[in-house]
Amino acid sequence: MATTFPLTNLSGAAARKATRATTEGVFIRWFLIGITVLFLGVFLFMPLAVVFSSALAKGFSVYFAALREPDALAAIRLTLIAAGIAVPMNLVFGVAAAWAIGKFDFFGKNFLITLIDLPFSVSPVVSGLIYVLIFGLQGVMGPWLAEHDIKIIFAVPGIVLATIFVTFPFVARELIPLIQAQGNEEEEAAITLGASGWQTFFRVTLPNIKWGLLYGMILCNARAMGEFGAVSVVSGHIRGRTNTMPLHIEILYNEYQFAPAFAVASLLALLALVTLFVKSAVEWKSRQQVAELEVVRVGEPV
């Protein structure tokens, strides 16, 4: 390395100086840290603690009984089904949309981006209502559906549709900036080397976006399992049949069954914690990848 001792010293001094110039007094520092800790404690850690302590308030037997109850099992199953369908569908859609937006220029591109963001800007209740207005008995397609004996609203398909709608943007939003940053050159190189479109996608594009993709899927899954508003509108709250976990929790809570309500809620909280953990791991991994990307881009000389 070319770095000599005095040079290191100099940069060290410069770094110290910069820190001193931008730092605050001891009192202000502790004050700011205190506020942050207090805020996090009251609004994040306490509720989490309350969920688990309330769930276990009447002992482990009540806790596990609440989870083994048929309606609870049905709700868990339905939540898994909804997320199990919504996440793969939005995975395919998100990759396709991000690929189109990131790699190509076409008329209406900005409109498409706005459209993808729509579920973020629309209230979930409204999202649910849209489906009721389209597929409900009084809706646009209602009579036709009734004639053919197809149930969408107040049934599993409606819940899946609503879940897909509200989790629509996660994968695409995560991938668009990544794909745009990576540019087209590697794909062009693959094609000039004789690769087909699919080969280019699976061997070149996909490996380059896999961490961003995983990250988007994790967020998408968390939202799919926790979605309340839109699903609540289309579900009809039929116990054991159209209740997802969040809806089941609400019903239990409204019936003053606090321990069972919190027991089911603790599952969702647990899911959130696992998601957070995996998300951090993936973020760390994808940051590494971005760092590598930058090294490649800068193209430093020998």
Next chain:
Amino acid sequence: MSIQAVNITKRFGRFLALDNVDLEIPSGELVALLGPSGSGKTTLLRIIAGLEFADSGSVRFDGNDISGQTARERRVGFVFQHYALFRHMTVFENIAFGLKVRPRRYRPSNNQIRAKVRELLKLIQLETLAQRYPSQLSGGQRQRVALARALAVEPGVLLLDEPFGALDAKVRMELRRWLRQLHDEIHVTSVFVTHDQEEALEVADRVVVMNNGRIEQLGSPEEVYNHPATPFVYNFLGNVNLFHGRVDDGKTYIHQEETGHVVYVRPHSLEIDRLPNGGSHFRARIKHINSAGPLVKVEAITEWGDPVHVEMAQERFRNLQLIKNENVFIIPKDVRVFESQKKVASK
């Protein structure tokens, strides 16, 4: 394989990138497309590769019209300015990529692929780095890997887009000499794009000088440098002094005022002396002397107040012992006169 571009026109929106370009590159030649940015050189290269399609005109390889073929079908080797190596693959996997994606019927066996990659690694002198990732290589090494990757599929044509543009001066020099040697060994028809005139003149068999979507001149490096066909080429290839002037009876006169003609003189075609020596000459005052390098660069102010640049050998400079603010005579040795154009593009 010979390359022919016939009447190629390409627009990007309102911008005319290529204006009816005709170009023929014989088999086995190493040709440079030289021009400033925006001259259309990269667009022409990408159209030959099939990464871009012309609005009109056709591309032919060995006389066969391949305008309708995709980049995949054309089987050209393409080297990108920023290497475009697959960053999640090792050097070995990068080079093997073009062979591995072939349909099973045409795909060589794993052993054959391994042998081919090893042969190419030897060619680019990176045998020990086969298992490295692109991020662990220097810029020069990456570009060599990119070249090996392009050569692995045994292309009929090798196209290089500013291949040394992202490298520092010293590596660039080494690599371009290496490219020249490589071409002398494998003789694949090669076209490279550059905005560096020195690079084009040193490496290429022939140079295509481009400007504003047109070809200004096509010729050997010697031809384009010593006999520029247009004012643009004169300007772009090396430094030049411009004077107003006129031609009368085969003699060139330099004037102070606008004449409708412009006289082009390279700095090394001007001679400085303390005496007028009988020939045509003008007076000037030395303003600045830079004697670092093989040639001494002198900047002077003409008697009518324009700056003029003169280059001379170190020996001549020592004999003259010029000093700043000294009044001297300047004698033009080799000049070229063009009709003046409103906008003579400068480098």
